[in-house]
Amino acid sequence: MEEVRQSSAWVARNSSHVTVDSSGIEKVVEKIKESIPKVEWDYEGIHYFDNGPLTVQYLFVLDTLNFCFWPDKDLNYDHLAKGLKEALLNDNSAFDADRLQKYTGPQLRELLKWPRPLPLEEERVRLLHEVGFELERSFEGMASKLVESCGKSAVKLVSLITRHFPGFRDHSVYKGHQVFFYKRAQIFASDLWGAFKGQGYGEFNDISSITMFADYIVPAVLQQLGVLKYSSTLASIIEASSEIGAGTEEEVELRACSIYAVEKMRELLSIKSGKQVLSVELDLWLWSVGVQCPSLQHHRTLSIYY
Numbered sequence: 604m605e606e607v608r609q610s611s612a613w614v615a616r617n618s619s620h621v622t623v624d625s626s627g628i629e630k631v632v633e634k635i636k637e638s639i640p641k642v643e644w645d646y647e648g649i650h651y652f653d654n655g656p657l658t659v660q661y662l663f664v665l666d667t668l669n670f671c672f673w674p675d676k677d678l679n680y681d682h683l684a685k686g687l688k689e690a691l692l693n694d695n696s697a698f699d700a701d702r703l704q705k706y707t708g709p710q711l712r713e714l715l716k717w718p719r720p721l722p723l724e725e726e727r728v729r730l731l732h733e734v735g736f737e738l739e740r741s742f743e744g745m746a747s748k749l750v751e752s753c754g755k756s757a758v759k760l761v762s763l764i765t766r767h768f769p770g771f772r773d774h775s776v777y778k779g780h781q782v783f784f785y786k787r788a789q790i791f792a793s794d795l796w797g798a799f800k801g802q803g804y805g806e807f808n809d810i811s812s813i814t815m816f817a818d819y820i821v822p823a824v825l826q827q828l829g830v831l832k833y834s835s836t837l838a839s840i841i842e843a844s845s846e847i848g849a850g851t852e853e854e855v856e857l858r859a860c861s862i863y864a865v866e867k868m869r870e871l872l873s874i875k876s877g878k879q880v881l882s883v884e885l886d887l888w889l890w891s892v893g894v895q896c897p898s899l900q901h902h903r904t905l906s907i908y909y
């Protein structure tokens with residue numbers, strides 16, 4: 604994940620609309636260093652888990668669709684995680700590779716028991732087809748085979764996913780530089796690690812390589828904590844709930860500065876507490892704070908990546 608770290612740091616050094624405030628980081632670290640908040644994976648109790656390959660298939664489908672809920676104000680991540688779980692409990696072949704290649708928009712809606720079109724529904728369906736097709740072509744139809752071929756390396760897993768599945772190639776070009784985020788690929792590795800508690804399909808010797816997942820919730824939490832500072836123009840765009848285009852400087856800076864800030868927080872926290880802290884752990888804490896705050900104003904970008 605070095606390319607994610609390095610390219611995000613480059614954006615943070617050259618940014619025009621978002622700044623990472625080191626005194627803000629110090630304040631947060633001072634507050635939490637004595638007892639570092641630990642949030643348990645699936646604290647909500649919404650995910651499917653059977654300790655086997657079907658869970659891996661579920662998590663891969665989940666993270667294929669884990670983006671852009673906000674255009675429908677009643678829809679959120681929980682609906683997706685729970686809806687897919689219910690679908691699998693009703694029919695354990697619902698995510699077989701051949702079935703994934705055939706879903707239509709209305710069928711996906713029905714699967715999730717959502718009464719109206721999903722945001723970016725056509726893209727969601729296209730990505731499911733892509734995943735079904737490539738799983739069948741290269742991994743005997745099973746996401747578990749994909750995971751098994753990574754030799755307990757999260758870095759290898761992310762790179763294999765981005766090589767095989769174009770829909771996971773989450774990157775941007777910023778001021779002429781290529782910037783990598785790989786949000787859904789990284790969160791898949793982290794979901795495996797969390798669900799299987801670091802064992803079996805969730806065992807990764809390099810889980811510390813994973814960065815935070817640059818979504819639309821964590822940047823807003825970091826801003827509230829005083830870790831990120833926005834230009835007045837950017838702040839008013841977000842307050843007005845106006846859209847920010849995918850690939851704009853503003854959007855790339857919000858995501859990259861969040862990655863950079865969490866890396867800095869992690870480094871400082873490790874020094875001050877004397878314990879190794881993982882970016883995935885900080886991410887889950889920050890995300891859970893964000894989704895429990897109904898008044899949180901986040902940036903709005905139509906994107907298939909987060």
Ligand SMILES: Nc1nc2c(c(CN[C@H]3C=C[C@H](O)[C@@H]3O)cn2[C@@H]2O[C@H](COP(=O)(O)O)[C@@H](O)[C@H]2O)c(=O)[nH]1
Nearest residue numbers: 644645646669670672673679680816818819821890909
């Ligand atoms: N950084 C980060 N972003 C995350 C997650 C998760 C869920 N992780 C699960 C794993 C274990 C836990 O028990 C969680 O349930 C979703 N998201 C992102 O949030 C947004 C959805 O927001 P809203 O519309 O309000 O539901 C959307 O971009 C989605 O991609 C995370 O962990 N970290």
